[in-house]
Amino acid sequence: MSAATNLLDLDADENSAPPRANGELVFAEPWESRAFGMALTLYDSGLFTWPQFQAALIARIAAWENHHPEGECYSYYTQWLGALEDVLAGDGTVFTDEISQRAEELAARPAGHDHRDDEHGHGHGHGH
Amino acid sequence: MSTALNPDEHLDGSGNRIGPALRTEALEQLLTERGLVDPNVMDKFIATYETAVGPLNGAKVVAKAWTDPEYKARLLAEGTAAIKELGFAGPQGEHIVVVENTDSVHNVVVCTLCSCYPWPVLGLPPAWYKDPAYRARVVREPRKVLSEMGCEVGDDVEIIVRDSSAEVRWLVLPQQPAGTEGLSEEELIPLITRDALVGVAHISAP
Numbered sequence: 001m002s003a004a005t006n007l008l009d010l011d012a013d014e015n016s017a018p019p020r021a022n023g024e025l026v027f028a029e030p031w032e033s034r035a036f037g038m039a040l041t042l043y044d045s046g047l048f049t050w051p052q053f054q055a056a057l058i059a060r061i062a063a064w065e066n067h068h069p070e071g072e073c074y075s076y077y078t079q080w081l082g083a084l085e086d087v088l089a090g091d092g093t094v095f096t097d098e099i100s101q102r103a104e105e106l107a108a109r110p111a112g113h114d115h116r117d118d119e120h121g122h123g124h125g126h127g128h
Numbered sequence: 129m130s131t132a133l134n135p136d137e138h139l140d141g142s143g144n145r146i147g148p149a150l151r152t153e154a155l156e157q158l159l160t161e162r163g164l165v166d167p168n169v170m171d172k173f174i175a176t177y178e179t180a181v182g183p184l185n186g187a188k189v190v191a192k193a194w195t196d197p198e199y200k201a202r203l204l205a206e207g208t209a210a211i212k213e214l215g216f217a218g219p220q221g222e223h224i225v226v227v228e229n230t231d232s233v234h235n236v237v238v239c240t241l242c243s244c245y246p247w248p249v250l251g252l253p254p255a256w257y258k259d260p261a262y263r264a265r266v267v268r269e270p271r272k273v274l275s276e277m278g279c280e281v282g283d284d285v286e287i288i289v290r291d292s293s294a295e296v297r298w299l300v301l302p303q304q305p306a307g308t309e310g311l312s313e314e315e316l317i318p319l320i321t322r323d324a325l326v327g328v329a330h331i332s333a334p
Contacts, residue, residue: 007177023184025177031149033178034156037170040177047164078148085155094158102154103146 008040008050016057019076032077039084048087056083056090185216186249186299187320189226191313194304204228207299216249224249227290228301229327234281235300236274236327238266239292246297250325257326267291277328290327300327307333 011017018036019026027033043050060079068074088094159165189211193200203210207226211217224246227235239257256262266273270287274280281287290298302324308316323329 010177023187027178029149031152033174034170035148035152036177037174038152038156038159038165040173041165041170042159044173045164075148081148081152081155085151088155093164094155094162098158099151099154100146102158103150106150106153106157107146 008043013054013058016054016061018080027077028075032080035077035081035084039080042084042088047093048091053083053087056086059083060086183250183322183325184317185214186246186322186325187317188214188313189216189249189299190301190320190325191316193226193301194316195313200301203301211249211299223295224297224299226299226301227288229303231303232285234274234285234287234327235290235298236266236270236287237290237292237298237300238263246292246299249299250322274328277323279323279329300325302327302329302331305331305333 011020025033025036027036039053042048043053057080060082064074064079085094085096085099089096156165156167160167189203192214193203199210199213202213203226207224208217210226211224229235262273267289270289271281274287290300292298302320304316305319308319319331319334321329321331324331
């Protein structure tokens with residue numbers, strides 16, 4: 001119940017520290033917490049080191065700051081997800097194209113399928 | 129390979145953008161299928177990290193009360209106003225009453241009706257706070273429930289269960305651990321946990 005020991009210090013590097021409110025992590029949408037959890041779980045199981053992930057995240061953030069589509073709002077966890085994809089593709093654990101293909105399959109699920117409501121941009125017509 | 133793309137820039141077969149939500153779901157599926165991620169373990173990681181830093185605002189209030197006797201007096205007399213002095217207020221933080229844990233009294237907070245919670249100071253309510261079993265049992269047998277949660281309260285200490293309501297949100301001012309009297313506010317803040325502010329934990333010296 002109390003904070004576990006040996007937690008990573010996510011705020012060690014101010015350029016890649018996650019957004020917080022009142023000391024707590026802020027997830028604007030459910031997928032953000034899933035992306036967060038995946039990176040922490042994989043790190044914990046030893047798939048990559050934290051500096052490895054952090055470097056990928058810093059690179060993603062820098063790349064976004066350097067260039068991004070006009071009008072696109074900054075999303076910390078979009079960069080986080082990109083960094084995770086980079087690290088996983090880098091050692092062949094999961095390739096970017098595999099993720100794209102699976103995401104397409106998920107997007108093609110029939111309307112009314114009980115998927116999460118935090119998705120947007122693919123025009124499914126069921127309302128809640 | 130197209131690792132240079134943003135996750136946002138991928139298109140599906142119909143030319144629609146595949147957003148990060150779908151890519152995240154896809155990645156989680158692939159990792160789960162390959163035995164690299166257990167969604168249940170992941171849930172625990174998320175929950176732990178989400179609140180690992182603790183409710184900073186509540187911790188600041190307590191640290192100030194420990195180091196500034198005049199502030200402490202104001203806090204116990206008029207909690208809402210004293211908390212507002214530090215700039216913390218919000219829709220659910222409007223009627224906060226602060227109660228002090230001492231050598232003879234231990235306060236523990238519960239909301240038996242719902243899960244009222246002073247989130248501007250305490251942050252997200254922990255999952256157990258909303259658990260009907262906690263709510264019912266802590267009223268009936270607080271000493272036992274506290275002990276199960278690792279918070280031993282001596283038999284000579286009176287336990288007062290504070291039931292939150294729409295009118296009153298309780299905040300516990302925990303006892304300052306012995307040996308920390310010389311620490312500054314900034315040094316005290318990281319010691320103060322959410323559980324202590326609800327009265328289900330003691331605070332230990334570093």
